[in-house]
Amino acid sequence: MKGENLESVKVREQIRSVLDLTKAGDIMKTEFEVVDPETTISTVVSRMRALDLHEIPVVEDHNKFVGIVSYASLIKRRNLPITTKAKSVIEIPPKITSNTVLTDLAEKVVSTSYRQMPVLRGKRISGIVSREDIVRIVPKVKELASMPVSEIMTTDVQSVREKDPIRVAVDLMSKLEIRALPVVDDAGKLTGIIGIKEIINYNWQEQRRETVGELVGSSKPIEIEVGSLAIDHPLTVAPQTHLQEAIRIMIENKISTLPIVEDEKLKGIITTYDIVELVASFKARDMVYVQITGLEEEDRLSLDVMDEEIERELKKIAKISKPTLFTLHVSKYNEAGNVAKYSLNGRLITEDKVFVAKATEWNLMKATISLMHTLSEMVKDTKEEMVAQRKNVRISS
Structure with a gap:
């Protein structure tokens, strides 16, 4: 070694x-x-x-x-x-x-x-x-406390616009299995946060309570705009903010989602789930922990083939940097009649860094192959950068 x-x-x-x-x-x-x-x-x-x-x-x-x-x-x-x-x-x-x-x-x-x-x-x-x-x-762990949030934030952030109907936010939360979304204006500037809690609170007050779907605004969508329910002026941090400070802000303000902003533009997002995922990546295990979520019943037949592709790429990645945890979420959209389009969001934690990638294809396996290839290239590029930096340090010293 x-x-x-x-x-x-x-x-x-x-x-x-x-x-x-x-x-x-x-x-x-x-x-x-x-x-x-x-x-x-x-x-x-x-x-x-x-x-x-x-x-x-x-x-x-x-x-x-x-x-x-x-x-x-x-x-x-x-x-x-x-x-x-x-x-x-x-x-x-x-x-x-x-x-x-x-x-x-x-x-x-x-x-x-x-x-x-x-x-x-x-x-x-x-x-x-x-x-x-x-x-x-x-x-309490100094190596983690001093980590910049940019190293674990999700950069390909799903967001909604102020004028979007609430049903757009509800559908997106359901597909991504998340509970909050950033709200941006037409220029991409962050203006607020919308959570499932705000939607449920509104529906509860409006007495839309015959089914669970009506309660969360999905069976009979509320005809109001996202901006009407969003929390204005959300707390944010810069990409270079240490994880310790981000956690302090989250805990003190009882929030689980923290947007990362630079020059008034949304650069990423960090959640308590991301931090828990980071902790889980340090668990002692013989094999990398893999979790796939969001697959609909008819797509589960592809799970074995997806597992094989993921395992193959993770073995290649392991030769460069040992992977410890990989999570993949699948979202499915019917954009052309009955033809489904797949959007995959993957997060890979290795011994060196956290990598986040996205792939969108009409075919689930093509999307999986594309995502894993992107992650492999990201790991390879990062390792080459680290090696080059070490060489420069040795030369300068």
Whole structure:
């Protein structure tokens, strides 16, 4: 193993050892909200809205865990009557105990996209741990605290315009499985942030509450513009801002999405999910962690072939820089009659850097091949730049 690679491995091991000093039991909250299996979705959503929760545990018989109800699952079932009982829509998350170490905990959060998850003692809930609880630990690791946000931000940012109908924002959030979007004007200048919470709050006040879809503005879209509900003058940071400072802003202001702005133009975005994903990348594992989301049922037949293509390219990338985590989200658009167009967003974390790429094709496999090729080239170019910089340092010294 080359000296520089050995040094990189040592640094990663040091970072992981510091992160994993923290366990779920150290950061979990022991006071939390729950609902009964017989509670109606109307009541569940009302409590989640009032308490600003995206997931809520369902329990019976003195905190015996049954499952959780999440906004994400409700949005996908837009025709569901809100008189439906909670027990009919529960999901079972990966098991977390008080001894689950931070990197393992982060991976479980990434695998579900939940904002908070229950910590179990046997069959009962002993606490709740959130993305924010994980993110708070990152500034304790100096190598991560001093990292510029430009190194992990998403640069190909999906946004909506002020005059777009709300249904455009709702559809985009649903396809990308996200809960907030930047709002820009015709010149590309950031003017606000629109979140699913603002849309639900509006629909709740307007009493549009017969189905979940009506509640989030997707079954009977609200005929108002994005700008009417967006939060004006959002907090932003510059690309060179250290991760520690970005986290401080997020935690103090209770926000999960932070736009990156330079010269008044939107350059990228960073979320608590991105930071949790970074933590998960340090988990000790023999193979790179791969997660694919957004595939519709009819496209799952392509999953094996996609896996083969991704594995092939990751092996090539591993010869240049060891990959630790790869996530891919698939969005599907029907732009030409019944012909679907695929948009793929990929994030690759290696021992050297975080890489983000996008590919759009009419064919899912072509899009996958294009995305993986782009990431391979990005890794190769970055490695060559690093080698050139080292040579220049040696020459100058």
